[in-house]
Amino acid sequence: MGARDRSISAETLIRKTNSPPRKGSSVQSLDILDRQGLRGFLNMVEREFPEEMLRIQGRVEIELESTAVVFELERAGRSPVVVFEDLGGKGMPCVTNIAANRKLLAACLGVSAAELPMAFRERCQNYLPCEIVDNAPWNEVVIEGDDIDLTKLPIPLQFSVDAAPYITAGQLTARDPKTGVDTTGFHRLMLRGKNRLGVSLHSRRRMYEFHRRAEEMGQNLPVAITIGIHPLHYMGSMTYAYPPQVRKFEIIGGLFGEPYRLAKCGVGDLDVPAGAEMIIEGEILADVHEPEGPFGEFTGYASYRSTQNVFVAHRIRMRRDAMFHSVTSGMAKDHILISCVTREGEILNALKRNLPNVKAVHVPHSTCGAFVAIISMKKTAEGEAQMAIMATLGTELYTKYVIVVDDDVDIFDINDVFWAIATRVRAEKDIFFIPGAKGAILDPSSDPENFTLTKMGIDATRPSGRDFAERLVISEADRARARAILEGAGLKIQG
Numbered sequence: 423m424g425a426r427d428r429s430i431s432a433e434t435l436i437r438k439t440n441s442p443p444r445k446g447s448s449v450q451s452l453d454i455l456d457r458q459g460l461r462g463f464l465n466m467v468e469r470e471f472p473e474e475m476l477r478i479q480g481r482v483e484i485e486l487e488s489t490a491v492v493f494e495l496e497r498a499g500r501s502p503v504v505v506f507e508d509l510g511g512k513g514m515p516c517v518t519n520i521a522a523n524r525k526l527l528a529a530c531l532g533v534s535a536a537e538l539p540m541a542f543r544e545r546c547q548n549y550l551p552c553e554i555v556d557n558a559p560w561n562e563v564v565i566e567g568d569d570i571d572l573t574k575l576p577i578p579l580q581f582s583v584d585a586a587p588y589i590t591a592g593q594l595t596a597r598d599p600k601t602g603v604d605t606t607g608f609h610r611l612m613l614r615g616k617n618r619l620g621v622s623l624h625s626r627r628r629m630y631e632f633h634r635r636a637e638e639m640g641q642n643l644p645v646a647i648t649i650g651i652h653p654l655h656y657m658g659s660m661t662y663a664y665p666p667q668v669r670k671f672e673i674i675g676g677l678f679g680e681p682y683r684l685a686k687c688g689v690g691d692l693d694v695p696a697g698a699e700m701i702i703e704g705e706i707l708a709d710v711h712e713p714e715g716p717f718g719e720f721t722g723y724a725s726y727r728s729t730q731n732v733f734v735a736h737r738i739r740m741r742r743d744a745m746f747h748s749v750t751s752g753m754a755k756d757h758i759l760i761s762c763v764t765r766e767g768e769i770l771n772a773l774k775r776n777l778p779n780v781k782a783v784h785v786p787h788s789t790c791g792a793f794v795a796i797i798s799m800k801k802t803a804e805g806e807a808q809m810a811i812m813a814t815l816g817t818e819l820y821t822k823y824v825i826v827v828d829d830d831v832d833i834f835d836i837n838d839v840f841w842a843i844a845t846r847v848r849a850e851k852d853i854f855f856i857p858g859a860k861g862a863i864l865d866p867s868s869d870p871e872n873f874t875l876t877k878m879g880i881d882a883t884r885p886s887g888r889d890f891a892e893r894l895v896i897s898e899a900d901r902a903r904a905r906a907i908l909e910g911a912g913l914k915i916q917g
């Protein structure tokens with residue numbers, strides 16, 4: 423890649439700033455920037471969980487191999503962060519699988535894995551104003567005009583069905599052309615050429631709406647793509663049920679427990695994470711559509727559905743020793759686990775407003791982290807399960823089926839949930855259909871014309887106000903005695 427300025431060190435950048443020293447605008451601030459970025463996370467894993475870090479030094483081919491490695495690890499029950507030091511000989515390491523491990527995500531919030539959804543639910547409501555700094559290390563290298571060549575980045579081809587290599591860990595930032603409030607979120611980016619990417623805005627949240635509004639005004643939408651972020655940014659970017667004047671960056675600050683450090687890049691007055699590895703500045707074109715996809719999606723299917731938008735890059739900024747980041751796609755945990763956690767948190771937040779007796783929510787990985795929500799509640803009156811079903815379907819576009827169970831059922835054990843459905847449901851009164859509801863575009867069962875489908879609620883709670891069959895239980899004390907007996911017989915079993 424041709425570079426306009428490869429010689430500026432991070433320290434020089436700090437000395438170059440003329441503004442009086444502000445809180446956080448010192449050499450120490452670089453530590454804060456790193457801590458809030460991908461390298462801060464990698465440091466934490468290497469320091470505190472070295473067994474969860476896998477560095478692969480040898481050459482790995484850019485087509486299919488990195489994805490196959492991550493899936494093979496998953497089959498073996500392992501979810502380490504993986505750094506491919508040499509992916510396709512591109513001269514830049516590629517980091518993947520940063521979000522596949524509940525233990526590591528929980529550590530980012532300073533809690534245990536079991537506390538993760540609840541901690542996320544609480545912290546993502548503590549919006550914190552951002553701090554703008556002027557010393558982002560991604561200004562070390564600036565590449566513009568004809569020198570831009572995205573094909574030189576280590577962008578893997580993940581599945582044989584994929585139409586091209588895809589940038590899967592690009593956080594797109596833009597401002598609402600009407601209100602000026604910005605957003606940030608992942609959107610898949612298909613490599614179409616040196617400065618051209620296909621993009622799909624199919625989740626139809628803020629970025630889709632901002633682009634639609636810009637198009638209505640006859641304008642392209644200025645967009646910055648951030649690559650190389652901390653998992654807490656990944657997590658915060660997946661929130662959606664928050665007031666329109668709130669910035670997602672303020673939600674991410676709430677997750678960090680300190681203001682998120684942003685810096686101005688060179689497009690559309692956009693602020694982007696100062697601690698990131700790389701920024702690609704450009705715009706999503708108005709009224710231009712080009713074929714995009716197929717792509718191996720979180721549904722476990724090749725997806726041919728796309729909004730078929732086009733992003734044109736005008737500038738790349740990056741650290742001198744930048745690392746590339748890629749989310750392993752398809753049904754990899756790296757792609758789905760955070761969707762499970764954030765949906766569990768968002769649904770909990772919506773339900774708790776009206777139904778304090780809701781105990782927990784589980785969106786299983788096996789339902790693509792999206793399509794089924796299981797809710798446990800301590801029911802106090804008939805009709806509460808129906809309220810929970812309606813509130814969930816009204817909150818989460820992707821949810822198709824909601825199952826409500828009593829709080830004696832372990833919703834993280836699918837066998838227990840099936841047992842409740844098998845023994846507590848009367849189909850004629852406990853199963854509800856909502857035909858013609860808006861579904862996810864990528865759900866292969868939604869109508870191809872308008873993406874609607876029939877949603878379903880299952881009330882698998884016991885009827886209240888009358889006797890119901892008594893569940894068989896073995897007390898904790900009896901279980902402990904049983905384990906002691908077994909241990910006496912030479913068989914040690916964990917409690």
Ligand SMILES: Cc1cc2nc3c(=O)[nH]c(=O)nc-3n(C[C@H](O)[C@H](O)[C@H](O)COP(=O)(O)O)c2cc1C
Pocket residue numbers: 590605606607608609610611622623624625626627628629630659660661662749757
């Ligand atoms: C790895 C990953 C890739 C994603 N790719 C897309 C995508 O290509 N298009 C899309 O519309 N949403 C995609 N999503 C979901 C959006 O990132 C998510 O809905 C986000 O909240 C949208 O942000 P926005 O409100 O700024 O549009 C992806 C999510 C993840 C975790």
